[in-house]
Amino acid sequence: MKIVLASASPVKRAALTLALQRAGLGDLPVLLFNAASGVNVQPYGMRETVAGATNRAVAALRACRDADMAIGIESGLFAEHGETVDRAICMAVQRDERYLCDQSEPLHLPADAVVQARGRGFDKLTVGQVLHEQGQIKLADDPHYCLSGRSRALFIAETLGKMIVTLQLYGALPAATPPPAPSPARAAQRPASGLQL
Numbered sequence: 001m002k003i004v005l006a007s008a009s010p011v012k013r014a015a016l017t018l019a020l021q022r023a024g025l026g027d028l029p030v031l032l033f034n035a036a037s038g039v040n041v042q043p044y045g046m047r048e049t050v051a052g053a054t055n056r057a058v059a060a061l062r063a064c065r066d067a068d069m070a071i072g073i074e075s076g077l078f079a080e081h082g083e084t085v086d087r088a089i090c091m092a093v094q095r096d097e098r099y100l101c102d103q104s105e106p107l108h109l110p111a112d113a114v115v116q117a118r119g120r121g122f123d124k125l126t127v128g129q130v131l132h133e134q135g136q137i138k139l140a141d142d143p144h145y146c147l148s149g150r151s152r153a154l155f156i157a158e159t160l161g162k163m164i165v166t167l168q169l170y171g172a173l174p175a176a177t178p179p180p181a182p183s184p185a186r187a188a189q190r191p192a193s194g195l196q197l
Helices: 010-022 046-063 111-120 127-133 143-148 152-169 184-189
Strands: 003-005 030-032 069-080 083-094 099-103
Touching: 003 010, 003 046, 010 030, 010 069, 010 152, 046 069, 046 083, 046 099, 069 152, 083 111, 083 152, 099 152, 111 127, 127 143, 143 152
Parallel strands: 003 030, 003 069
Antiparallel strands: 069 083, 083 099
8 A cells, every 4th residue: 555645745744644653554655746736826715725635636646656545735715704714625536536535624814914815816825925924924834833833734634634544444544553462471560450569
């Protein structure tokens, strides 16, 4: 079993690595293929963001013939309850053309940065770039950390983690490898109650 991540982004790579480790699949081979999204640099709305994640995953799976599954990740803007939020769409595409999609928790964005990015063109820059120019965040590709205290990689890893569990339940990914059982001699040395004797 091999997975191809449809991106060379260090943030997305860290997110997938963390999600696989948490699921007990840290040894699963992961290939990298920097696939184009085919959408604006700052996608807006569900349709465009899902298209970006799907385009990435499908292109990576076509390019990496020895991969069994591709993961495409695209962050986009969504209008929710009168605010604009950032969400990552994560798309798993299997060789047999089965798809699984999920979305991250929202990151609430400052309205003025969204308006400025839209005015300058979502085809040219992201809200993260505008926030960085304004000095509100340190890294343009990770507004999450400065605005929420949690990195973008963690937002994505949590979403990928839920997807991995689903993929394991349906047999598309292997179950976690259990840790080796302790040797009988070592097990006999431990008190049964956990109390020190």
